[in-house]
Amino acid sequence: MPPRVGKGRTVLSLLFKRLFAGLLLLWAVSVLIFAGTQILPGDVATAMLGQQATPQAVAKIRADxxxxxxxxxxxxxWLGNAVQGDFGRSYSNRQDIAKSIAPRLKNTLFLAAMAAVIAVPLALGLGILSVLYAGTWVDRTVGLVTLSAISLPEFFAGYLLIAYFSISHFWLPSSATVSDSxxxxxxxxxxxxxxxTLVLAVVxxxxxxxxxxxxxxxxSPYIETAILKGLPARRVVWKHALPNALSPIISVVSLNLAYLIVGVVVVEVIFVYPGMGQYLVDHVSxxxxxxxxxxxxxxxxxxxxxxxxxxLLAILANPRLRHPR
Incomplete structure (x- = not known):
């Protein structure tokens, strides 16, 4: 019983440390975001009223x-209101930003989840397959295909898919305009x-x-021992190697899932998908x-x-990370 209690306390302390570091980092990012929007050239009031606006009209807009x-x-x-879920109103249409963002954020999360459901099992399966046939033509073919996918920028891959599936064969629509109905x-x-496109970007x-x-x-020596005992390669990989490789795999999968959500701006613009990326680009202009x-x-x-x-998942998957030297 005592080791379990101590281990639980260790995990909780690491959880609080990660949460505190994450909140501190988010605060620093909020400062950079606010400062970055303030040092942009030009004036918001002038941009809203046009170049022919009078100084009185510009002053009134700035005061409002x-x-x-x-x-x-x-x-x-701004930060105090944002913490409460109030992002203010849009300058361009005076609509509540939180209400406008909510359905678009849902669309972005749905697209990212759809891509993750395909990409994660596919990537894990190809990685295990490549290890089982390491050094063979299977390994080289998988490596060549995945390296080619990494080398393709998202916008180029998107246009290639549109050219093949939409223009040449009319199998799929080129525009991804969706609605709740x-x-x-x-x-x-x-x-x-x-x-x-997103699957190609991360798989x-x-x-x-x-x-x-x-x-x-x-x-590792214990893997060599298992092989020398005559255990099948698949059993060695699945039962002995994969559980001990989960920590780095979980880290890279989570980072790519984060990219699926944050890095969808280009993809959403290409396919006119009503998500956060498209919403951001529309209002930047x-x-x-x-x-x-x-x-x-x-x-x-x-x-x-x-x-x-x-x-946290990496810490839970690898007990050694709970006791750093």
């Missing part, structure tokens, strides 16, 4: 938006191309890291600072949160 207050005061108000089957068909990295982690464990700040803070929170989850 609270831009006359000092930057530290505006930052404190759309049936699930139709929604999945419409989202097929952006999902395939190669996860596969190669899975292969590297497994090969590192396969070089309008110099809608509150929307840019809100989207940046949400992306940062999701990325940091998934990294914390990755750290």
């Amino acid at each position: 938006l609270g831009l006359e207050k000092p930057a530290p005061v505006r930052y404190a108000q 759309m049936p699930l089957a139709q929604r999945l068909i419409v989202m097929a191309l952006p999902c395939m 190669g990295h996860m596969m190669r890291m899975t292969r590297a982690a497994l090969l590192n464990v396969m070089a 309008k110099r809608d600072v509150p929307v840019v700040q809100a989207a940046g803070l949400i992306f940062a929170a999701v990325y940091i949160g998934l990294n914390i989850v990755a750290d």
Whole structure:
């Protein structure tokens, strides 16, 4: 019983440390986001009214938006409201940002989850297959295909998929415009191309890291002992090597899942998908600072949160990480 209690306390202490570090990092990111939007060239009021606006009209807009207050005061108000889920109103359409972001964030998370359901098992399976046939033509073929997928930028891969599946064969729609009223089957068909693009973007990295982690464990003495005993290669990999390689695999999978959510901007713009990335790009062109700040803070929170989850899962998968030297 005492070791279990001590181990539990260790995990809890590591959890609180990770959470504290994550909150501190998120605060630092919020400072950078706010400062970055403030040092942008130009004036928001002038951009809203046009170049022919009178000084009186510009002054009135700045007063209405609270831009006359000092930057530290505006930052404190913005951060305090953001913590409560209030991101203010959009400059361009005066709509509540939190209400506008909610359905788009749901769409982005759904697309990322759809891509993850395909990419994670595929990457793990290809990594294990590559280890089982290390040094053979199977290993080389898998490595070549995944390296080619990593080398393709997302926008280029997206346009290639559109050219083949939409223009040449008319199998899938090139635009991924979805709505809540759309049936699930139709929604999945419409989202097929952006999902395939995201899968190509992450599956190669996860596969190669899975292969590297497994090969590192396969070089251990206890693995050599299991092989010398005559155990089948598949049993050695699945029962002895894979459990001890879970920690780095979990880390790389979690990082790629974070990328699926944060790095969808280009993919959403290419396929006109109504998610957070498309929403952000639309309002950057309008110099809608509150929307840019809100989207940046949400992306940062999701990325940091998934990294914390990755750290905790890696600690649970590898007991040695609970007792650092």
